[in-house]
Amino acid sequence: MASIADWLDNRTGYRKLLSAALDEEVVGGARWAYVFGSGLLAIFSFQVLTGLLLMATYAPTVSSAWSSVFYIQHKVAGGWFVRGLHAYGAQAMVVVLGMHLLQVAIYGAYKKPREVTWWFGLALLGVVQGLALTGYLLPWDQKGYWATKVATNIAGTVPLIGGAVQALVVGGSEYGQATLTRFYVLHVGVLPATLVLLVTGHLYLFRRNGATPPAGADLKRVEPFYPNQVFKDVAFAVLILAVMAILTSISHGGHLDAPADPSADYPPRPEWYFLFLFELLKYLPGSMELVGTIILPGLAMTFLFLLPFLDKGESKRVGDRLPWIAPLLVGGLGIVVLTWMSMSADANDADFQAARAKAHERAERAIALAKGGIPPGGPLEMLRNDPMSYGADLYEQHCQTCHILDGQGERSAPDHDGFGSRAWITGLLHDPQAKKYFGTTEIDEMKPMDELGEEKIKAVTEFLFSLGHEKGDPPHDGALATQGREVFENECMDCHILGDEGADMFDGPNMTGYGSSAWIRGQIKDPGSEAQYGDMNEMPSFSDDLTDHDIEMITAFLRRQRFAQK
Amino acid sequence: MGVEQSQPRRSFLKLASAAGGAVIGLVLAIPGLRYIADPLRRTGGQVGRWVSLGGLDGMPEDHPVQLPVIGDQTDAWTRSKDVKLGAIWVRRQGDAVKAWNAECPHLGCKVGYDRSKSQFACPCHESAFSPAGERLGGPSPRSLDPLQTRIKDGKVEVRFVRFRAQTPEREEIG
Numbered sequence: 001m002a003s004i005a006d007w008l009d010n011r012t013g014y015r016k017l018l019s020a021a022l023d024e025e026v027v028g029g030a031r032w033a034y035v036f037g038s039g040l041l042a043i044f045s046f047q048v049l050t051g052l053l054l055m056a057t058y059a060p061t062v063s064s065a066w067s068s069v070f071y072i073q074h075k076v077a078g079g080w081f082v083r084g085l086h087a088y089g090a091q092a093m094v095v096v097l098g099m100h101l102l103q104v105a106i107y108g109a110y111k112k113p114r115e116v117t118w119w120f121g122l123a124l125l126g127v128v129q130g131l132a133l134t135g136y137l138l139p140w141d142q143k144g145y146w147a148t149k150v151a152t153n154i155a156g157t158v159p160l161i162g163g164a165v166q167a168l169v170v171g172g173s174e175y176g177q178a179t180l181t182r183f184y185v186l187h188v189g190v191l192p193a194t195l196v197l198l199v200t201g202h203l204y205l206f207r208r209n210g211a212t213p214p215a216g217a218d219l220k221r222v223e224p225f226y227p228n229q230v231f232k233d234v235a236f237a238v239l240i241l242a243v244m245a246i247l248t249s250i251s252h253g254g255h256l257d258a259p260a261d262p263s264a265d266y267p268p269r270p271e272w273y274f275l276f277l278f279e280l281l282k283y284l285p286g287s288m289e290l291v292g293t294i295i296l297p298g299l300a301m302t303f304l305f306l307l308p309f310l311d312k313g314e315s316k317r318v319g320d321r322l323p324w325i326a327p328l329l330v331g332g333l334g335i336v337v338l339t340w341m342s343m344s345a346d347a348n349d350a351d352f353q354a355a356r357a358k359a360h361e362r363a364e365r366a367i368a369l370a371k372g373g374i375p376p377g378g379p380l381e382m383l384r385n386d387p388m389s390y391g392a393d394l395y396e397q398h399c400q401t402c403h404i405l406d407g408q409g410e411r412s413a414p415d416h417d418g419f420g421s422r423a424w425i426t427g428l429l430h431d432p433q434a435k436k437y438f439g440t441t442e443i444d445e446m447k448p449m450d451e452l453g454e455e456k457i458k459a460v461t462e463f464l465f466s467l468g469h470e471k472g473d474p475p476h477d478g479a480l481a482t483q484g485r486e487v488f489e490n491e492c493m494d495c496h497i498l499g500d501e502g503a504d505m506f507d508g509p510n511m512t513g514y515g516s517s518a519w520i521r522g523q524i525k526d527p528g529s530e531a532q533y534g535d536m537n538e539m540p541s542f543s544d545d546l547t548d549h550d551i552e553m554i555t556a557f558l559r560r561q562r563f564a565q566k
Numbered sequence: 567m568g569v570e571q572s573q574p575r576r577s578f579l580k581l582a583s584a585a586g587g588a589v590i591g592l593v594l595a596i597p598g599l600r601y602i603a604d605p606l607r608r609t610g611g612q613v614g615r616w617v618s619l620g621g622l623d624g625m626p627e628d629h630p631v632q633l634p635v636i637g638d639q640t641d642a643w644t645r646s647k648d649v650k651l652g653a654i655w656v657r658r659q660g661d662a663v664k665a666w667n668a669e670c671p672h673l674g675c676k677v678g679y680d681r682s683k684s685q686f687a688c689p690c691h692e693s694a695f696s697p698a699g700e701r702l703g704g705p706s707p708r709s710l711d712p713l714q715t716r717i718k719d720g721k722v723e724v725r726f727v728r729f730r731a732q733t734p735e736r737e738e739i740g
């Protein structure tokens with residue numbers, strides 16, 4: 001064994017390399033305060049590993065990105081865990097970076113001769129933010145799409161070069177395939193490579209100048225890097241990974257929003273560590289915008305860059321350096337306060353919460369549908385064939401301007417909560433002129449049918465309900481419906497049409513197939529036809545404005561109300 | 567060879583190496599930069615397009631409604647029919663139809679309509695606009711971006727165009 005090691009050392013000199021790496025003397029002794037830098041290295045290695053694993057499944061195209069992330073999250077064995085670690089790793093990076101910066105500032109470790117080490121560190125700070133920003137877009141979900149839109153528009157505000165910079169990262173003026181591919185190559189290629197180069201320089205300089213012991217440390221105490229400091233570093237890395245793993249397990253991995261949709265409502269927010277900037281923008285009117293997006297961050301970076309020259313005294317005691325440490329603390333406090341303000345504003349904003357809840361619902365719906373397989377056209381194509389999301393959107397745009405559903409909309413036609421259900425029909429029979437039925441329309445010919453008595457009303461209800469029955473629906477009471485048919489034929493057909501019969505007095509609504517898909521479709525396409533409301537009709541026809549597919553989606557969406565449990 | 571002779575020879579070698587490096591750099595950098603800057607060449611193509619919104623009848627009187635803009639799109643190598651390009655707000659008053667791009671002029675979030683306050687509200691940084699699209703407050707540098715409308719064969723059409731965010735003046739970008 002020993003001879004093989006000797007041989008290898010003779011050929012490679014690995015012992016010298018190892019000893020150079022590990023036997024470094026730590027002047028002033030190993031310290032917990034030194035663990036942050038190596039903690040960042042540990043997180044970076046986690047990110048590389050989990051990132052490579054994600055790349056083994058992820059597909060960076062507009063039609064596949066969301067689908068592949070969905071696949072990672074819900075299908076691949078342990079996919080949610082790998083993705084969760086990667087997401088929390090990004091956050092851990094930001095947190096530990098903050099600690100590292102603070103420790104270096106407090107210890108005065110940026111002072112001569114370590115200025116360049118400090119600058120490398122600042123550059124790394126920028127690269128890490130770039131990684132966070134670019135990674136956010138890759139799932140191509142609503143969250144990433146809208147946050148990126150805001151972020152790149154901010155880049156566009158830089159005087160002179162802003163427009164070109166924005167067009168370069170976005171890959172044109174529209175957000176799409178080019179944007180995604182560019183962010184992808186930045187995230188997995190350009191930025192990590194830059195980071196490795198900068199880390200190499202940072203570490204080389206760190207090794208050259210050594211750690212900075214705190215003011216008043218016993219400089220005669222010297223400990224070897226290995227194992228004294230290495231032990232502490234490893235312990236910290238274990239702690240970080242444990243926290244990441246626990247957070248991942250609790251939340252079951254990273255969140256995946258509904259697929260990116262340029263026409264959908266969405267209340268975007270950046271990741272929590274950018275919330276302070278987001279909040280700042282609220283208070284700066286248009287003309288002052290640059291203050292928040294460019295000038296303040298620019299000043300902060302310039303201050304940090306110049307710090308080694310501003311704070312150039314010999315002393316490393318915090319007390320002696322207060323004028324230079326204070327701005328850091330004030331800045332840090334400002335960040336905390338702004339973050340808190342942003343969070344509390346959102347928590348107290350009912351509209352925001354409602355929009356959030358809707359976005360969440362949409363995400364759940366998309367994921368539920370995706371479990372049945374996503375068509376080659378991608379998740380948007382999938383959703384466009386879903387009555388519960390696309391149909392609901394169409395309904396909101398075209399129908400809620402007259403009908404109320406779920407408390408939303410304007411009322412100048414019957415409400416649609418439970419439309420076509422037994423309860424809805426019974427309610428109508430009792431009080432057709434109620435506001436939720438025809439009270440807001442000019443249709444006032446129908447009188448309450450209370451005189452029939454509960455028994456008969458129940459039977460007529462069942463009969464009318466049975467008219468809309470379709471294959472696959474839950475069963476109805478056939479015997480009761482037959483009784484109801486008799487009552488209907490005796491009592492209602494002076495006004496209403498059923499099949500070829502009825503309507504001697506008024507040209508009342510045609511009840512043939514009432515509540516069925518065909519009836520609803522007919523009502524949307526041609527409500528004034530003989531098969532629907534005839535001459536009584538007040539509703540506009542949508543056959544010109546909506547495609548057959550759209551009408552089908554609204555029909556299917558609306559028809560579900562007959563089974564609503566309210 | 568003597569030292570006197572090797573000196574110019576070394577300078578030549580240094581110069582030649584630098585030149586070789588420069589050639590390599592240029593040969594890679596020029597096509598590389600052109601390649602990566604390709605999107606700059608493509609901006610400023612067709613700006614704006616007319617899309618149909620359907621008949622007047624389906625639009626409620628004096629009440630802003632949001633409509634998706636559906637049209638054909640070329641996205642890099644993909645040409646798709648009937649995809650969602652964005653959203654607009656439309657308000658009908660009698661036979662007149664006003665339309666705005668639903669993108670907030672501040673930083674591009676999608677503006678909603680707050681029925682309780684009867685005003686447009688941005689979910690991002692709290693910009694607010696009147697039902698006529700005028701800026702009421704918040705960081706937006708200008709009012710909502712109006713879109714041209716016309717009526718053709720009884721159908722309302724709107725010229726859908728996107729504007730640069732964040733500038734006090736409107737600048738069409740796509």
Ligand code: FES
Pocket residue numbers: 670671672673674675688689690691692693704705706
């Ligand atoms: S994007 Fe609308 S207020 Fe900022």
